[in-house]
Amino acid sequence: MLNFQLPWHEIFAPTHSLMEMLVRGTIMYFGIFILMRLILKRQTGGISIPDVLLVVLLADAAQNGMAGEYRSITEGLVLVATIVFWNLAIDWLGYRVPFVERLVRPPPLLLIKNGQVLRRHLRQELVTMDELLSKLREEGVESPADVIEAYIEGDGNISVKKKEK
Template identity: 25%
Template structure:
């Protein structure tokens, strides 16, 4: 019976005050939001293995700051609740105040416009040509000239829009298709006439 009580106490007794247990994840959460905003959208985009390593290491680095010297189940539940609560509260506030959302999240960055790469914006976002090529390939494009618009969104995702053919290109394509069809008919008629001789 004594062992059960000892295990029960170790699992659920908080070694640190409840207020500290709630404040730790909230402070770390807010600091991470600020740091990710300062260091840019690239970290969220996870363009290469280094970005992924940074994000994975980041979670491990702040773990002790969030939980402190507490390994109890109760402490884990309280910490998880505090993280979810601060996230919900922040999303609720951002939903209600679009201006604050724009300030916190930042704005979109246009990387390609009408097939032309904005080199200065690539430098600001620390995007290498290889990173950009990878993004375009994932979206089904082999060349920058095929892209009408490529935007790095504040949440780290890329929006890529291909060039739409112009009215003249569509019309030219239709005319070429009709000419090809007529050429095929003329060839078949020639063969038919030659076979009758």
């Protein structure tokens, strides 16, 4: 025989302190953000670090709330809301405060100047010569000698200013 009664109290009543969930979400967000910002820096053609962080943490937080790792949906929603809040707050602060913008969005880094590849900058960002040449080909450039300037942008994309023919 099927039982259609639901334990509503267990579904919505938190088993952990909501303040604990806020603190845990905040600490995890900033801890992972700092690690990713310091260690990963930027990847060529990748999405931004805060975007990756948001997706990973939201997926985990939502999964825990849905799968019953926490005892209530309320706890999962509080954790998801905390993570979304910090992601929006960092974006807003990055827009308003230059210091935060430099932390969140690294400035462009020159990779090629007047046809000369700046290998020290490639090493700094862990970009191989093959990756750089691949990105140049995507821009219709055959050789670094055909480039006035090329930068790796804060989001990992490479922008190219070609020499006039």
